[in-house]
Ligand SMILES: Nc1ncnc2c1ncn2[C@@H]1O[C@H](COP(=O)(O)OP(=O)(O)OP(=O)(O)O)[C@@H](O)[C@H]1O
């Protein structure tokens with residue numbers, strides 16, 4: 001059956017209202033502070049280390065983000081913190097409309113539910129984008145002034161791509177938080193479930209998945225093929241966590257020498273991928289790095305679309321009254 | 323072109339196969355105030371939600387201003403104002419900000435919205451609190467803000483779900499006055515309620531809901547005749563000796579009930595006020611009061627549901 005009128009009627013109005021709600025809320029202020037302060041602290045620490053070992057590195061700026069040493073790396077902290085940011089914004093997007101009893105009044109205005117839900121998602125994502133961009137600019141500014149070397153275009157492009165990927169990663173968690181806010185009437189339940197899943201996926205799953213693979217597919221031969229196979233299997237399981245996808249993408253983006261997402265695991269075993277006709281450790285052009293992680297990027301974006309669509313379907317069939 | 327703004331035919335709603343609205347049909351004319359009355363859970367809110375396209379219709383059809391709320395919900399929602407029961411607003415926004423949001427959702431231009439908003443808030447008496455957060459509003463103020471939203475929309479039909487529930491008597495009277503005013507602006511009103519005597523005073527016609535069916539439909543006097551029959555109650559007060567017997571002797575009086583000292587209630591089969599007055603005065607007594615009591619909606623309602631219960635007990 002054909003519905004009359006555009007499903008997106010009112011989308012702009014809803015997005016604007018939600019965005020201004022977010023930007024003026026105390027919760028947003030706290031989250032924003034948390035993100036910026038953490039980002040700055042970590043970068044300051046890694047700047048300290050980098051200055052100690054200043055080398056003739058053409059990608060000095062990028063090292064600021066990946067440097068870990070005994071400290072936490074910027075990338076690792078973002079993997080943990082960004083979901084928290086998204087859950088903090090998304091866990092009460094829909095159920096608060098039920099609880100404030102505004103839903104039936106708003107839906108009796110000439111808009112479809114599509115516009116309401118999508119507007120909320122867009123506004124949430126825009127809010128996250130604003131916080132992350134602000135932090136990114138502070139961090140880049142700090143790093144540039146501390147390092148004292150002008151950045152080259154490719155470095156900046158890679159850093160900017162990292163920002164985009166981080167926003168996409170936040171999108172997955174925002175869609176998940178919003179799904180929970182559709183499923184559960186109580187914001188507390190929605191928040192707890194989302195946080196529980198976040199804890200499981202980012203902390204327990206990386207530990208568990210390795211054991212799970214070893215149990216399901218016991219390592220047998222020690223040929224190169226078998227080794228690569230089991231490595232791929234581990235990777236496939238780990239990738240069920242969006243954090244793993246994000247980490248893979250960012251590692252390749254920020255290290256132009258990375259030729260494969262398995263490289264670091266191989267290196268940990270003292271092995272290296274050798275491609276005929278290429279110099280190991282030589283930097284790849286940006287486009288090639290992007291091609292390597294293209295599937296992971298599609299995976300992240302696809303994941304958020306799937307989560308959003310599930311939430312959308314449930315929301316469409318939900319009764320408006322509390 | 324008919325002047326019916328709402329037409330429902332065989333409208334049915336089932337939740338998980340259980341019917342809660344069972345094939346009701348009714349219509350509301352242009353400029354009419356129509357009441358949906360019935361006990362809790364009778365299906366009033368469900369009927370309203372179906373008319374707005376906010377819940378699926380299981381069977382039957384409804385036309386609102388000629389539009390089908392299932393296929394053309396935007397057309398319907400553009401022209402119909404809805405005040406949900408226990409209406410909610412965004413607490414962290416002011417009254418004006420809440421209405422501005424609605425205005426933009428409707429698609430009003432900014433200046434147009436501001437001027438209409440001012441008129442609407444004036445009309446419901448909220449002009450002093452436009453810039454206060456809704457979190458500080460009382461129940462009655464929220465209801466009135468909801469009506470202001472309908473005015474802002476310049477709706478042709480106002481659908482009000484229990485607009486007076488939870489309001490004190492004064493606030494109720496004020497709200498009913500506002501509702502009457504809607505009618506003067508040529509807005510058709512459909513309202514649901516269980517506050518019967520109040521509803522009676524504003525409704526042109528009512529539909530009595532009972533377990534998902536419309537049991538009775540019509541104006542209050544019509545319903546009175548249907549349910550209670552053609553009996554008139556007279557309230558008589560007077561002084562004089564042996565008035566009892568005199569009253570009993572008046573032709574048309576079927577029953578004389580003593581309410582108190584010099585105070586009787588007569589059941590009659592026609593309007594015999596003139597004869598009663600003549601009888602009292604003719605016997606040398608003093609007539610202090612003589613009034614005809616029309617059946618109230620309350621009486622109709624209680625009588626109807628009592629009859630129905632007894633009917634079902636007999637059937638069982
Ligand atoms: N989502 C739902 N699932 C199943 N049954 C429902 C649902 N919503 C309402 N009902 C049932 O539908 C019936 C009619 O409810 P409705 O809210 O329309 O009654 P009402 O006349 O508005 O009552 P009230 O005067 O209490 O507001 C009730 O028996 C209720 O239990």
Ligand SMILES: [Mg+2]
Pocket residue numbers: 366367368407483
């Ligand atoms: Mg109701």
